[in-house]
Amino acid sequence: MTTTHPAGPQGADEDAILADITVMIAEVLEDDGLDGTEVGKHTRFGRDLEFESIDLVTLAGHLEARYGRDVNFAEFVSSMELDDIIELTVGRLVEYVSSCLKSAGAA
Structure with a gap:
């Protein structure tokens, strides 16, 4: 993955971010047998995707690789x-990423 920011209003199109994060989730889950799981803004990492702490760490690495240090998942x-x-949703993460990218664009 390359470090670029999605196009859109102020450089942070939430639909593009959701698409990026969905791909990242699929990569994290490909060995867990949940690769066919539907992912949307209301999908919860803990309950719906059965993410464990190591999965969150892996996702954090994908986020940094895609968006750079502007998005600090930790x-x-x-x-x-x-x-x-546990109740963290994909939509909340999308909002966070969008906010970080907007802030970075304003700097």
């Missing part, structure tokens, strides 16, 4: 309670 989840992390 920082994002560090402020959350365990229940919030």
Whole structure:
């Protein structure tokens, strides 16, 4: 993956980000037998995708490879309670990524 920012309003098109994250999720889950799982904004990482902590670490690596250090997944989840992390949705991550890219574009 290359480090580029999706086009769109202020460089952060949420549909493009969702598509990117869906591909990343498929790559993380390809060995877990969940590769056919439907992913949308309401999909939860813990309950729906059965992500474990190592899966989140792998996803963080994909995010950094795609978007660079503007998107810091570890920082994002560090402020959350365990229940919030378990209930984390793809849509919330998309919003976070979009926000980071908008902020980076304004800098």
